[in-house]
Amino acid sequence: MDLKLRGKRALVTGSTAGIGFAIARGLARERAEVIINGRTEDKVVEAVRRITSEIGSSATGIAADLSSAEGVNRLLERAGRIDILINNVGIFEPEPFLEISDQDWFRFFELNVMSGVRLSRALLPSMLRRNWGRIIFVSSESGVQIPAEMVHYGLTKTAQLALSRGIAESVAGTGVTANAVLPGPTRSDGVVDFLAKVAAEHNTDQAQVEAEFLRTMRPSSLIRRFAESDEVANLVVFLAGEGSSAITGAALRVDGGVVRSIV
Ligand code: NAD
Numbered sequence: 001m002d003l004k005l006r007g008k009r010a011l012v013t014g015s016t017a018g019i020g021f022a023i024a025r026g027l028a029r030e031r032a033e034v035i036i037n038g039r040t041e042d043k044v045v046e047a048v049r050r051i052t053s054e055i056g057s058s059a060t061g062i063a064a065d066l067s068s069a070e071g072v073n074r075l076l077e078r079a080g081r082i083d084i085l086i087n088n089v090g091i092f093e094p095e096p097f098l099e100i101s102d103q104d105w106f107r108f109f110e111l112n113v114m115s116g117v118r119l120s121r122a123l124l125p126s127m128l129r130r131n132w133g134r135i136i137f138v139s140s141e142s143g144v145q146i147p148a149e150m151v152h153y154g155l156t157k158t159a160q161l162a163l164s165r166g167i168a169e170s171v172a173g174t175g176v177t178a179n180a181v182l183p184g185p186t187r188s189d190g191v192v193d194f195l196a197k198v199a200a201e202h203n204t205d206q207a208q209v210e211a212e213f214l215r216t217m218r219p220s221s222l223i224r225r226f227a228e229s230d231e232v233a234n235l236v237v238f239l240a241g242e243g244s245s246a247i248t249g250a251a252l253r254v255d256g257g258v259v260r261s262i263v
Contacts, residue, residue: 003241014089018188022229036061087116112156133176168249177248184255222257
């Protein structure tokens with residue numbers, strides 16, 4: 001299927017590693033002009049180099065920390081025209097509910113939710129003028145099955161579902177769509193680092209930690225394994241393309257069956 005992404009300009013937030021990098025690479029394979037984002041110049045340059053050398057297509061990058069309005073503005077000042085906005089950036093860390101401070105609640109909300117609010121608000125008017133656009137939030141199965149070990153994270157992922165649906169409602173009848181995707185446990189760079197840390201603490205290996213996590217924390221997984229970042233990216237790349245034009249206001253799972261719902 002030709003996704004008709006050639007010439008479209010796509011911004012993927014938090015894309016120097018993990019799912020974001022896989023999405024950026026997938027879009028570049030389809031000949032979209034991709035803009036990489038991460039916090040440091042070094043990592044952005046390296047991600048752009050990897051995509052350019054692997055795919056041979058043009059990618060550019062903008063270093064900006066999206067955890068504040070100033071950081072988002074820095075990105076916007078250099079972004080230019082954007083047809084496809086992938087709100088991927090997000091942080092996660094287990095913390096018992098009773099120990100989550102106000103500061104942590106706001107830190108999670110600011111990056112996981114407000115970066116997407118600020119970017120969508122700034123970029124939507126020009127998408128509407130061109131009557132074409134894609135806004136995609138990378139939420140999580142944790143947005144519908146709130147994890148006891150990180151309630152603050154779950155809240156931000158539910159908020160993203162409301163946000164993407166609300167944006168879709170607000171642009172009804174136009175060529176702009178807004179959707180959310182809900183990955184399940186995925187072997188991204190951030191997750192691999194986390195699993196390696198837990199494995200070292202428990203004197204075991206990463207495969208054991210993964211198996212134990214699925215058995216105790218996500219027993220409803222039907223694939224019984226972590227997904228790869230590319231498996232999540234495949235859905236996002238399809239949604240970014242022309243062929244997804246009748247999909248909007250949707251929350252689409254790519255969670256290996258973790259959410260036990262048939263609709
Ligand atoms: P990751 O940690 O592997 O990569 C995160 C990326 O975001 C990196 O490029 C990092 O540099 C960038 N980043 C972090 N903080 C930033 C900031 N303040 N400003 C700009 N860039 C920043 O993460 P991941 O696992 O690939 O997660 C990506 C998204 O997928 C997140 O929204 C996460 O909630 C969601 N998700 C992940 C999983 C999973 O199991 N990996 C499951 C469900 C949903």
